[in-house]
Amino acid sequence: MTVPMSVQENIRRLDSQGVAVREIARRLGVSRASVAKYAGQEDFSPALPAPVARPGASVLTGFEHIIEGWLGEDQRRNRKQRHTAKRIFDRLVDEHGYTATYSPVQRFVRKWTVRNRHVTIAR
Template identity: 90%
Template sequence: MREIAKRLGVSRASVAKYAQQEDFSPALPAPLNRPGASVLTGFEHIIEGWLGEDQRRNRKQRHTAKRIFDRLVDEHGYTAGYTKSRPR
């Protein structure tokens, strides 16, 4: 084990740990707990209506995501938060 550790440039404890290991399969990631429903549940028909009306409007006058959020808060009592997604 000492020679293996020296050749690989790792500690003898690491070599011993892996020498005793039987299963080298990677561990599966833990499943994410996600709520069953979207925070927009119940508001879909309202948003779809606004976007349908937007099809008849000039492109610059259409709803943005922020404007939809603001209208939901002002006109329909929407209480969830607004988080701007970051570009990847």
């Protein structure tokens, strides 16, 4: 059960005056646990909901293996000759009929790069 804000304010006021938890609970007609909870609570802002991953298929479904192939080949190339996320997006649009936006490509490339950062391939 939620304690009304007016009662919460009274709990904090009485607690700041040094009134015992049992006495506050008796005076206000709430449990000692509620008094302890609201007397010790400093931030009364509601908790933000946890971010939830969106379900469903990615717009990149079917293109992942193509992108991974390009990025895998790039590991054998000099740094300046590797694909950027923008170049991968442009190639997907031009060569494979990709119709979605750039952002999913950018996120995929970033995740792939982090996963494969320390993989070294002999030249």
